[in-house]
Amino acid sequence: MSSILTNNSAMVALQTLKSINSNLSMTQNEISTGKSVASAKDNSAVWAISKVMESDVNGFQAISESLSLGESTVAVARQAAETVSDLLTEIKGKVVASQEENVDREKIQTDINALRDQITSVVGAAQFNGLNLVEGTDAVEVLSSLDRSSNGDVRASSINVDRQDLSTSAGTYGTGTDLSANATLSASSATNAGNTVTIQLAADTDFSGDSFELNIGGATLNFGASDLSGNQDAAAATITSAINALGISGVTASVSTDTITLTSTRSFEDVDVSALKNGATTGITQSATSIGARAETLTFSATAAVNEGDGYQVTAGGTAYTYVAGKGETFEDVARGLKAAIDGGGIDGVTTQVGQDSNGAWQLSIDNSGSSAVSLARAGAAGGEASGGLFGLSSIDVTTDAGAEAALANIETLIDTSIDAAAAFGSAEGRIETQSDFIGKLTDALKSGIGSLVDADMEEASARLQALQVQQQLGTQALSIANQSPQNILSLFR
Template sequence: MSSILTNTSAMVALQTLKGINANLTKTQDEIATGKSVASAKDNSAVWAISKVMEADVNGFKAISESLSLGESTVAVARQASETVTELLTDIKGKIVAAQESNVDRAKIQTDINALRDQITSVVGAAQFNGLNLVSGTDDVDILSSLDRASDGTVSASNITVQRQDLTSSAGTLGTGTDLSANATLSAATATNTGNSVTLTIATDADVSADAFEINVGGATLSFAAGEITGDQDAAATAINNAINALGLVGIEASVSTNVVTIASTRAFEDVAVSATKNGGATGVTLSDTTIAERAETLTFSASATVSEGDGYQMTVGGTAYTYVAGKGETFEDVARGLKAAIDGGGNADITTTVTQNASDQWVLKIDNNGASSVSLARAGAEDGTASGGLFGLGGIDVTTNAGAEAALGNIETLIDNAIDAASAFGSAEGRIETQSNFIGKLTDALQVGIGSLVDADMEAASARLQALQVQQQLGTQALSIANQAPQSILSLFR
C-alpha cells in the first residue's frame, strides 16, 4: 500500500543517515582531540580510571620536583662533610708536626686556628634553600612517593635524611632524670702517687751460690751464681740498684732490708713483673705480678642505653666538663666527648684516654701528674641540648707537650665523625637519586597506560572516517530516492 502521509522508506533512510552522521561526528571528535574517551559520556568507567591515573601522574611530577630539591640539599651537605674531612685531615698533619719539640708550635697553632675557622665557615654556609643538614639534630623528611592501596586510599612515603651535626657546640646538661648511676667513678681524688709491688728475698745467710732473674716491664735482669755475695739483704740491695740503673721511665725501686719495693707512676700502662731464684719461685716472693696503671677511671654501664639529650659531666679539680649525646650515639661517644672536653681544659697535669674493659664497658681514664691531688666527681641527666659532632675542635691546643699529645687522639675522633657524616649523606643521596629515576620511569609507564585507555587509534579512525563519509553520501542518496516515492502516486490520477 502506498501512502502520501507515511513514507516508511524515507523514515528508514533518515534514521540510517542520522546514525551515520552520529558515528561520523564521533570519529571526527576522536581525530580532533586524539582521544577515544574524551569525557565521561564516552565511557564512564574508563574515563574515571584515567582521571585517577592522571591525578597520580600530576602527583608524581610534584614528587619528582621534591626529590630534585632534596637531592640538591643532601648533595650540598655531602660536599660540606667531605670538605670538613679534608680540613680535619690538614689539621691532623699540623698536630703530627707539633709532636716534635724543636718546632714552632705557636705558628702551628695559628695554622690550626685558621683551618678551624674555615671549618666553621663551611658548616655555616652548607645550606640549600635555607635548609642546613650539617647543623642541628632534627631529621628531615623528603616526599618520595604516593602509595595507592587497593581500596583507593592514598598514603605518602618519605625518605628520612638524618642531620649530621658538624658544629663544635658544647651542648647543655639537662635537668631531667638523674643518670649518674650509669657512670661509676673509681675514686673521689686523683693523685700523682703510683702503684707498687714488693719483692721479698727469703732469709738466706749466703746467696753467693744463687742465680736471680728479675723482669720489670719487659726489661730483664739476670744475676748468675756468684755475682751477688752476702745474705738476703745484699741480694735485695743488688736487685734494687740494678732496677734503678735501667732508667725505666716511671719505674723506681727502693729497698728495706730484704724487701724491694718496685713502684710505677706510668699512666694508662700496667707493668708486668716476675722474679725467680735458681730458675724457680722458691726463695723470692712477689706481692703481685702486675703493677697497676696510675689513673682513676669513669666506667660506663654495659647495659644502659644512650638517648639523644643524655648528658654526662666530669668535674676535675673544681672545673666541670660536659658532653651531651646526640642521636644514635653510644657510651663510646660520651667517653670520647668527655675526654675532648677535659683535654681542652688547659690543665697540663691532667691527661686522659678512652678504653674498653674486659666486660665491654667503655672507660674514661684520668691521670694526674701534678704535685697536688685533684678532686673528681661525676653527674648525669636527661633532656639536655646535644653537643656538636665536632665538639672538642675548639679545645685543640698544640702549644704544650700535653696539648699536642692529647690533640693527636682527639683529632681522630673528629675525623671519624666527619667521615661518618659524609658517608651517611652519600648513602642518602644515592637513595634519593634511585627513587627519582624510578619516579620518572613510573610516571612514563602511567602515561602510557592512560594513553592505552583513552587515546584514539588514529589509523583506525582515519579508515573509519573514509568509510563513514561514503556511507553518508549513500545515505543521503537513499533518503533522496525515498523522498521521491510519493511522486509516483500522481500517475494514478492522470
Template sequence: MSSILTNTSAMVALQTLKGINASLTKAQDEIATGKSVASAKDNAAVWAISKVMEADVNGFKAISESLALGESTVAVARQASETVSDLLTDIKGKIVAAQEGNVDREKIQADIVALRDQINSVVNAAQFNGLNLVSGTEDVDILSSLDRKNDGTVSASNITVNRQDLTTSAGVLGTGTDLSANATLSAAAATNTGNTATITLAADADVSADAFEVTIGGATVSFSAGDITGDQDAAASAITNAINALGLVGVEASVASNVITLTSTRAFEDVSVGATKNGGATGVTLSATSIGERAETLTFSDTAAVNDGDGYQVTVGGTAYTYVAGKGETFEDVARGLKAAVDGGTIDGVSTQVAQNSSGQWELKIDNDSATSLSLARAGAADGTASGGLFGLGGIDVTTNAGAEAALGNIETLINNAIDASAAFGSAEGRIETQSDFISKLTDALQTGIGSLIDADMEAASARLQALQVQQQLGTQALSIANQAPQNILSLFR
C-alpha cells in the same frame, strides 16, 4: 502497498542517515581531540579511572620536584662534610708535626686555628634554600612517593635524612632524669702517687752461690752465682740498684731490708713483674705479677641506652666538663666527648684515655701527674642540648707536649665523625637519586597507561571517517530516492 501519507522507506533512510551522522560526528571529535574517551558520557568507568591516574601523575610530578630539591640539599651537605674531612686531615698533619719538640708549635697552632675557622665557615655555609643538614640534630623528611591502596586511600611516603651535626657546640646538660647511675667513678680523687708491687727475698745468710733474675716492664736485670755476696738484704739492695740503673720511665725501686718495692707512675700502662732465684720461684715472693696503671676510671654502663640529649659530666679538680649525646650515639661517643672536654681544659699534669675494659664497658681514664691530688665527681641528666659532632676541635692546643699528645688522639675521633657524616649523606643521596629515577619511569608508565585507555587510534579513526563519509553520501541518496517514491504514484492517475 504505497501511501502518500506515510513514507516508511524515507523514515528508515532518515534514521539510518541520523545514525551515520552521529557516528561521523564522534569520529570527527576523536580526530579533533585525539581522545576516544574525552568526557564521562563517552565511557564513564574508563573516564573515572583515567582521571584518578591523571591526578596521580600530577602528584608524582610534584614529588619529582621535591626529590630534586632534597637531592640538591643532601649533595651540598655531602660536599661540606667531605671538605670538613679533608680539612681535619690537614689539621692532623699539623698535630703530627707538633709531636716533635724542636718545631715552632706557636706557628703550627696558628695554622690549626686557621683551618678550624675554615671548617666553621664551611659548616655555616652548607645550606640549600635555607636548610643546613650539617647543623642541628633534627631529621629531615623528603617526600618520595604517593602510595594508593586497593580501597582508594592515599598516603605519602618519605625518605628520612639524618642530620649530621658538624658544629663545635659544647651542648647543654639537661635537667631531666638523673643518669648518674650509668657512670661509676673508681675513686673520689685522682692522686699523683704510683702503684706498687713487692719482691720479698727469703732469709738466706749467704747468697754468693745464688743467681737472681728480675724482669720489669720487659727489661731484665740478672746476677750470676758469685755476683752478690752477703745475705738476703745485700741481694735486695743490689737488685734495687740494678733496676734503678735501667732508667725505666716512670718506674722506681726502693728497698727495706729484704723487701724490694717497685713503684710505677706510668699512666694507662700496666708494668709486668717477674723474679726468680736459681731459675725458680723458691726463695722469692711476688705480691703481684704486674703493677696496675696509674689512672682513675669513669666506667659507663654496658646495659643502659644512650638517648638523644643524654648528658654526662665529670668534674676534675673543681672544674666540670660536659658532653651531651646526639641521636644514635653510644657510651663510646660519650667517653670520647668527655675526653675531648677534659683535654680542652688543659689541666696541668692531667691526661686522659678512652678504652674498653674486659667486660666490654667503655671507660674514661684520668691520670694526674701534677703536684697535688685532684678531686673527682660525676653527674648525668637527660633532656639536654646535644654537643656538636666536632665538639673538642676548639680545645686543640699543640703549644705544649701534653696538648700535642692529647690532640693526636682527639683528632682521630673528629675525623671519624666527619667521615661517618659523609658516608651517611652519600647513602641518602644515592637513595634519593634512585627514587627520583623510579618516579620518572613510573610517571611515564602511568601516562602510557592513561593514553592506552583514552587516546584515539588515529589510523582506525581516519579509516572510519572515510567510510562514514561514503555512508553519509549513500544515506543522503537513499533518502532522496525514498522521498521521490510518492511521485511515482502520480503516474497511476494519468
C-alpha cells in the same frame, strides 16, 4: 501496498543516516581530541580508571620536584662535610708538626685557628633554601613516593635524612633524670703517686747457689747461681740496684730488708711483673702479677643506653667539664667528648685517654703528673641540648707540650666524625637519586598506560572517517530516493 501517510523506506533510510552521522561525529571527536575516551559518557569505567591514574601522575610530578629539592639539599651538606674533612686533615698536619719541640708553636696555632674559623664558616653557609643539614640533630624527611594499596588507600612515603651536626657548640647540660649511676669513678682524686707491686724473698742465709729471673714490662733481668750472695736482705738489695740500672721507663725499685717494691708511674699502661727463683715461684711472695696504670678511670655502663640529650660531667680540680650526647651516640662518644673537654681545660699535669676495659665497657682514664692532687667527681643528667659533632675543635691548643699531645688524639676523633657525616650524606644522596630516577620512569609508564586506555588510534580513525563519509553520502541519496517514492503514486491518477 503504497501509502502517502507512512513511508517505511524513508524511515529506514533516515535511521541509517542518523546512525552514520552519530558514528561520524564520534570519529570526528576522536580525531579532534586525540582520545577515544574523552568523557565519562564514552566509557565510564575506563574514564574513571584513567582519571585516578592521571591524579597519581600529577602527584608523582610533585614528588619528583620534592626529590630534586632534597637531592640538592643533601648534596650541599655532603660537599660541606667533605670540605670540613679536608680542613680537619690540614689541621692534623699542623698538629703533627707541633709535636716537634724546635718549631714555632705560636705560628702553628695561628694557622690552626684560621682553619678552625674556616670550618665554622663552611658549616654556617652549608644551607639550601634555608635548610642546613650540618647543624642540629633533627632528622629531615624527603617526600619520595605515593603508595596506593589494592583497596584504594593512598599513603605517602618519605626518605629519612639524619642531620650530621658539625658545629662546635658545647651543648647544654640538662636537669632531668639523674644518670650518675651509669658512670663509675675509681677514686675521688688523681695524684702523681705511682702504683706498686712487692716481691718478698723468703729467708735464706745463702743465695750464692740460687738463680733468679725477673721480668718487668718485657725487660728481663737474670742472675746466675754465682751472681747473688748473702742472705735474702743482701740479695734483695742487689736485685733492686740491678732493676734501677736497667732504666725501665716509668718504673723504679726500692728495697726494705727482704722486700723489693716496684713502683710504676706509667699513665695509661699496666706493667706485667713476674719473678722466679731457680725456675719456680717457690721462696718468692709476689703481691700481684702486674702494676696498674697510675691514671684514675671513669668507667661507663656496658649495658645502659645513651639517649639524645644525656649529659655527663667530670669535675676536675673544681671545674666541671661537660659533654651532652647527640642522636645515635654511644658511651664511646661520651668518653671522647669528655676527653676533649678536659684536654681543653689545660689542667697542669692532667692528661686523658679513652679505651675499653676487659668487659668491653668504655673508660675515660685521667692521669695527673702534676705536683698536687686533682679532685675528681662525676655526674650525669638527662634532658640537655646535644653538644656539636666537632665539640672540642675550638679548644685545640698546641702551644704547650701537653696541648700538642692531647690535640693529636682529639683531631683523629673529629676527622672520623666528619668522614662519617660525609659518608652518611653520600648514602642518602645516592638513595634519593635512585628514587628520583625510578619516579621518572614510573611517571612515564603511567602516562603510557593512560594513553593506551584513552588515546585514539589515529590510523584507524582516519580510515573510519573516510568510510563513514562515503556511507553518509549514500545514506543521503537513499533518503532522497525514499522521499521520492510517494510522488510515483500521482501517475496512477493521471
